[in-house]
Amino acid sequence: MPWAGGFSAIDRKPLKPEVDIMTTKGILEIRNLGKAFPANGRKGSLQALDGINLSIRPGEFVSIVGGSGCGKSTLLRLISGLDDEFQGEISIGGAPVRGTSLDRGIVFQDLRLLPWLTAEANIALALENSGLSKADKRQAVAEHLKLVGLEKFAQAYPHQLSGGMSQRVAIARGLVNRPGLLLLDEPFGALDALTRSRLQAELERIWREEGITMILVTHDVEEAVFLGDRVIVMEPGPGRIRRELRIPLPRPRRRSDPRFLEIKEDILREFTGPETAEAESLEPAGRPLAEARLDWAA
Numbered sequence: 001m002p003w004a005g006g007f008s009a010i011d012r013k014p015l016k017p018e019v020d021i022m023t024t025k026g027i028l029e030i031r032n033l034g035k036a037f038p039a040n041g042r043k044g045s046l047q048a049l050d051g052i053n054l055s056i057r058p059g060e061f062v063s064i065v066g067g068s069g070c071g072k073s074t075l076l077r078l079i080s081g082l083d084d085e086f087q088g089e090i091s092i093g094g095a096p097v098r099g100t101s102l103d104r105g106i107v108f109q110d111l112r113l114l115p116w117l118t119a120e121a122n123i124a125l126a127l128e129n130s131g132l133s134k135a136d137k138r139q140a141v142a143e144h145l146k147l148v149g150l151e152k153f154a155q156a157y158p159h160q161l162s163g164g165m166s167q168r169v170a171i172a173r174g175l176v177n178r179p180g181l182l183l184l185d186e187p188f189g190a191l192d193a194l195t196r197s198r199l200q201a202e203l204e205r206i207w208r209e210e211g212i213t214m215i216l217v218t219h220d221v222e223e224a225v226f227l228g229d230r231v232i233v234m235e236p237g238p239g240r241i242r243r244e245l246r247i248p249l250p251r252p253r254r255r256s257d258p259r260f261l262e263i264k265e266d267i268l269r270e271f272t273g274p275e276t277a278e279a280e281s282l283e284p285a286g287r288p289l290a291e292a293r294l295d296w297a298a
């Protein structure tokens with residue numbers, strides 16, 4: 001059961017028609033993308049990404065899955081335009097990505113809600129550069145609080161919200177500018193298993209209602225398969241695409257569906273070998289699984 005009735009199908013009119021028209025609905029093309037960081041205190045550099053090629057069509061849900069350090073967050077930052085030092089090309093509808101854009105929303109791994117601002121004000125922060133009037137901003141915030149089922153919590157501060165509710169605020173903030181592309185970096189990584197699966201289902205519902213493109217980075221294989229039209233499997237050292245699979249299952253997907261389980265195990269075997277395929281999530285390098293799982297549940 002979705003919490004508080006879940007995300008509601010509300011009529012969200014474009015607040016700024018001209019922005020919606022400008023919104024690029026073209027294909028996201030990543031060509032031969034590489035990213036190197038200066039090596040920490042040593043000579044040379046660390047190749048975080050190498051030879052990444054990826055095309056994502058408008059409206060697609062793409063999951064990117066991989067263990068710690070394989071460059072998932074780096075890739076997402078490059079697509080968002082937060083970092084524009086890289087080799088290769090990133091373009092949307094033929095136009096190179098240069099700097100950030102209101103058309104690309106991002107939900108970070110750590111929430112980044114400001115503790116001294118209410119839920120409402122945290123969402124409104126994302127509208128600072130939107131050019132909307134005060135009244136339009138207020139309306140946009142109210143609509144997005146409703147979209148994530150938090151209309152009764154507009155005045156709540158982050159410390160008064162559960163982990164799942166805070167994550168809903170972060171999602172509302174990522175969507176409030178009505179981006180054509182939403183980038184999500186392990187958005188549910190810190191949530192308990194029940195809350196996580198509930199929010200996964202609700203994210204899918206939002207994706208369907210909004211018709212936007214979503215790229216979700218995760219180390220949870222089940223999450224990747226549950227949500228993705230396609231799953232991109234990455235490997236570290238340097239960060240590369242190891243494999244790409246289309247998920248041909250109808251939505252909403254059932255986690256107990258034998259075909260679902262088969263795909264999940266198939267992907268897990270890429271990382272862990274068949275004997276540990278029950279591991280569910282990808283183990284961060286060099287740490288015992290039990291310890292890692294405790295971390296993730298925290």
Ligand SMILES: Nc1ncnc2c1ncn2[C@@H]1O[C@H](COP(=O)(O)OP(=O)(O)O)[C@@H](O)[C@H]1O
Pocket residue numbers: 037038046048066067068069070071072073074075239
């Ligand atoms: N700002 C940075 N400076 C130096 N190295 C970095 C920086 N950001 C990431 N890295 C390195 O790049 C690699 C990929 O990191 P990241 O994209 O965060 O991986 P993931 O999100 O898959 O865990 C890691 O080896 C990480 O240490």
Ligand SMILES: [Mg+2]
Pocket residue numbers: 072073074109185
């Ligand atoms: Mg990361």
